[in-house]
Amino acid sequence: MRVLVLGSVRPAHRYLERLGHDVALFMFKSEIKPDDVTHCYSDIHIFDDECQLDSLLDIAKVMHANNPFHAVCCLHDNMQHFSIAIAEAFQLQFPVTAHSLETSICKYKTRQLLKTSRLDNTLCEQVNCYEELAQFIEEHAGEFILKPLQGTGSAGIQRINSRVFLADVITQWQSNKGQFPAIIEQFLVGEEYSIECFSESGQHRVLAITEKLKDESNFVELGHAMPAAITTEQEAAIIDFIKTVLTVLQVDNGPSHSEVILTSEGPQLIETHTRMGGDNIADLVELTTGLNLIELTVDQSLGEFVLDRIPQDLPKKGYAAVRYIAPVFNQNTCFESCHGIAQAEQPKHVKFVKVLKKQGDDMGLVRHSYDRTAMALCQGDSLAHACQNATDALKQLQLHVSWKNS
Numbered sequence: 001m002r003v004l005v006l007g008s009v010r011p012a013h014r015y016l017e018r019l020g021h022d023v024a025l026f027m028f029k030s031e032i033k034p035d036d037v038t039h040c041y042s043d044i045h046i047f048d049d050e051c052q053l054d055s056l057l058d059i060a061k062v063m064h065a066n067n068p069f070h071a072v073c074c075l076h077d078n079m080q081h082f083s084i085a086i087a088e089a090f091q092l093q094f095p096v097t098a099h100s101l102e103t104s105i106c107k108y109k110t111r112q113l114l115k116t117s118r119l120d121n122t123l124c125e126q127v128n129c130y131e132e133l134a135q136f137i138e139e140h141a142g143e144f145i146l147k148p149l150q151g152t153g154s155a156g157i158q159r160i161n162s163r164v165f166l167a168d169v170i171t172q173w174q175s176n177k178g179q180f181p182a183i184i185e186q187f188l189v190g191e192e193y194s195i196e197c198f199s200e201s202g203q204h205r206v207l208a209i210t211e212k213l214k215d216e217s218n219f220v221e222l223g224h225a226m227p228a229a230i231t232t233e234q235e236a237a238i239i240d241f242i243k244t245v246l247t248v249l250q251v252d253n254g255p256s257h258s259e260v261i262l263t264s265e266g267p268q269l270i271e272t273h274t275r276m277g278g279d280n281i282a283d284l285v286e287l288t289t290g291l292n293l294i295e296l297t298v299d300q301s302l303g304e305f306v307l308d309r310i311p312q313d314l315p316k317k318g319y320a321a322v323r324y325i326a327p328v329f330n331q332n333t334c335f336e337s338c339h340g341i342a343q344a345e346q347p348k349h350v351k352f353v354k355v356l357k358k359q360g361d362d363m364g365l366v367r368h369s370y371d372r373t374a375m376a377l378c379q380g381d382s383l384a385h386a387c388q389n390a391t392d393a394l395k396q397l398q399l400h401v402s403w404k405n406s
Contacts, residue, residue, distance in 0.1 A: 001070045001302065002042075004060065006083050007031075009075035011294050013039065016073070021302075024063065026056060026082070053085055060086045073301040075255075075294065077101065077275045095254035095300055096274045103249050104256075104272045105150050107183045110249065114269060117248045119241075122268060124185035134166055136184055143187035146173060156368075157219045159187065188261040188268050193228050194277055195242045195258045196285055198296055200307040202252045204243045206314055207293070208285050209235060210277070211383070212259075215326070220366055223390070224277075225321035226284040227314075229383050234262060239314065241267040255297050257281070279369070280322050280377055283351070287320040287379055319380045320351075323390035326372040329401060331364035336400040338374060344396035349389050351377045353397070363401055373399065 002022040005013055008031040016023050017040050024043040025036070032046050045059055063069070072094050074083035080096050087094035103109045114120035123140065126149065127133040133146070137160065146169075148156040156178035160169055170178075194210040209230065213223035230238070242258050249272060257277035259270040276282050282293045296306050335357040344353045353376045357363070365371070376393035380386030 002067060003071045003073055003302070004063075004069045004086065006056075006072070006074040006079040006086075007076040009294070010036075012073065012075050012298050013041075015295055015298050024069070026060075026079070028079075053082060056082050057085060057089060061089065064090055071302050073298060075275060075297055077105065077273055080274065093303060095297075097250065097252070100250045100252070101274050104251065104274050107147065107149060107271055110269070110271060111183070111185065113248060114245065119245060119248060120269060122186050122188065124183055126181055126183055128181045130170060130180075133170070133180075133182070133184060137166055144184050145187050146178065146182055146184045148179065149181045149183055156182075159219075160184070188263055188270070190261045190263040190268075192259060192261050192270070193230070193238065194224070194281070195238060195256075195260065196277055196281060196293070197242060197246065197256045197258065198293070198307070198310055199246060199251055199253050199256065200300065200305065202247065203307055204246050205307065205310040205312065206239045206242065207289055207291055207310065208314070209238055210281060210284065213323070215366070218367060220326060220369055220372070221279060221324070222326065222372075223321060223323040223387070224279055224281055224284060225383055225387050226281075226288045226319070227316050227383070230262075235314065238262065238267050241269075245269055245272065254300060255293055279324075280375070283377055284320045284322060287351070288318050289315040290317050291315065319383045319386040320378065321380070321383070321386040321390045322375055322377045323387065323394055324356075324372045324375045325394050325397070326366040327363070327399065328366055329363040330403070331362070332404045333363040333401050334404055335359060335361045335363050335373070336402050338400070339398045340396040344376065344393040347389070347393070349379045349386075350393050351379065353377075353393055355397075 003016055004024050006026045008027055022042050025041045026045050028049045029046050030049050072083050072087040072092055074080050080101050084094055084098050108126040111120055111124050125136050144160045146158045146160050158173035192212050196208045197204055197206050208226050209228040211225040211228040214221055251274055255276045256272055258272040260267040276293050286292050300306050336359055338355045341353050355374045357373050374397055376390045378386055378389035380389050
């Protein structure tokens with residue numbers, strides 16, 4: 001089978017190669033790596049990050065006319081709108097629809113649709129400029145979250161108290177990649193969890209509920225642990241809620257990654273994505289349930305029915321956690337090297353340790369997920385044990401930095 005793959009989720013590419021498929025790759029320039037050219041792609045086309053749909057579609061049409069594609073595969077929502085258009089042009093199936101992608105990417109549309117379905121009563125508004133934001137704050141008292149209308153990686157998220165001088169807050173927000181249009185919404189109080197789900201023909205299976213660790217000052221995620229330590233009643237409430245949310249948002253096929261706050265009134269949605277969770281959450285799912293989300297997604301994209309491979313009840317076969325370090329340095333600081341990885345990976349319960357910075361990278365303020373320095377993925381005999389193992393592994397690392405001339 002000839003498969004057009006869009007995006008950089010490379011384990012999916014390797015899986016397609018192992019299956020013996022002819023794989024052509026479309027990827028953004030910022031995501032390409034030197035090693036990509038050594039793999040068995042029949043074609044590689046690299047596009048500027050700002051390229052328009054017509055550019056990809058024109059090239060795909062020429063390729064399809066000479067050697068037709070049988071399937072389109074894309075595991076990340078930053079290229080799914082390209083994938084949908086290409087699949088439609090060639091009359092091929094694609095798990096994600098334009099409607100579900102647009103609704104999940106635009107946080108305000110998500111809220112409005114859930115509000116119409118009586119699933120959400122969170123006070124929120126889309127604001128297109130400073131004046132609209134100031135008017136909203138003047139009319140409503142309390143604490144709010146300001147975030148981009150479309151965004152990932154914890155970038156551009158700002159907590160706002162109506163009693164704080166707004167201009168100073170906005171200056172800080174804009175320095176953290178915040179920009180208009182944005183959504184401002186009521187700050188929800190409670191523990192945060194993510195829900196990893198897989199859908200097929202409108203039926204939903206919850207694979208895992210993930211416990212999250214965040215820096216409360218900047219909302220950067222510093223860890224995930226699975227399965228979450230919640231009661232049976234809380235688990236049932238979250239599962240029922242997220243299945244209803246996915247149905248309303250028409251996320252009928254493929255993986256989804258949803259984030260909720262478990263408030264005193266029950267679960268409330270933060271956002272949903274038509275893809276797997278990042279931050280090695282797919283690895284956590286496999287370690288704790290035995291289910292490979294990447295293989296399920298690829299197989300469904302190739303036209304297979306996969307729901308029967310997923311238990312109806314939430315599977316739990318172990319405990320795993322990922323932890324990150326994100327030290328804050330002077331803004332003139334650069335990353336040089338990291339020692340101690342071999343020692344950190346020595347215990348059997350450590351799956352791997354990874355340094356996320358390369359030599360010369362800035363080591364200044366931590367404002368979003370891309371500012372984190374290193375991570376460790378571990379298993380354990382309990383949830384607490386898995387978390388502690390990951391924390392202990394990171395303690396073995398010795399970071400070396402240098403200072404730039406100002």
